Amino acid sequence: MVKKSKLKKTKLAFNVGATITDPGNSINNKTGSWRTLKPVKNPKKCTNCSFCWMFCPDMAVTEKFEIIYDYCKGCGICARACPFGAIHMEKDDK
Ligand code: SF4
Ligand code: SF4
Numbered sequence: 001m002v003k004k005s006k007l008k009k010t011k012l013a014f015n016v017g018a019t020i021t022d023p024g025n026s027i028n029n030k031t032g033s034w035r036t037l038k039p040v041k042n043p044k045k046c047t048n049c050s051f052c053w054m055f056c057p058d059m060a061v062t063e064k065f066e067i068i069y070d071y072c073k074g075c076g077i078c079a080r081a082c083p084f085g086a087i088h089m090e091k092d093d094k
Contacts, residue, residue, distance in 0.1 A: 031058065035074035038092040039067055045086035052078035052087060 041052075046065060053061040060072035067078070079087040 030070045032060070032068075032070045032072050032074075035069075035072060035092050035094075037074040037076060037089045038069065039072065039074070039076065039078050039087045040090050041065070041067060042086050042088075045084050047084055047086075049083065051081045051083060055081040 039052075048065060050065065052067075053063060053065055055077050056072075057075065057077060058071055058073055060068045061078060062068060074089070074092060076089050079089050
């Protein structure tokens, strides 16, 4: 065992862990850049039932049921959840 007096005193800099220093910063992370498929809504078939808004795991559907492509990851859940076939998935060539 090393005696306490023999331990060198050092100055270590640690990053703060498990702490959110900038609340709400996820808005800066444009997760839509990961997408390979994108949902496309047909407004003529949409009945405003809100299923796409409720089921989107990324909150990428607005309350007016428009898709926010900056954050949509292209999972396709909204297209599967839409009971009226108003959303289909297409290849995203961005
Ligand atoms: S789930 Fe389909 S019909 Fe319902 S609001 Fe969304 S796009 Fe429109
Ligand atoms: S494809 Fe997925 S992430 Fe994009 S709007 Fe639909 S449910 Fe949300």
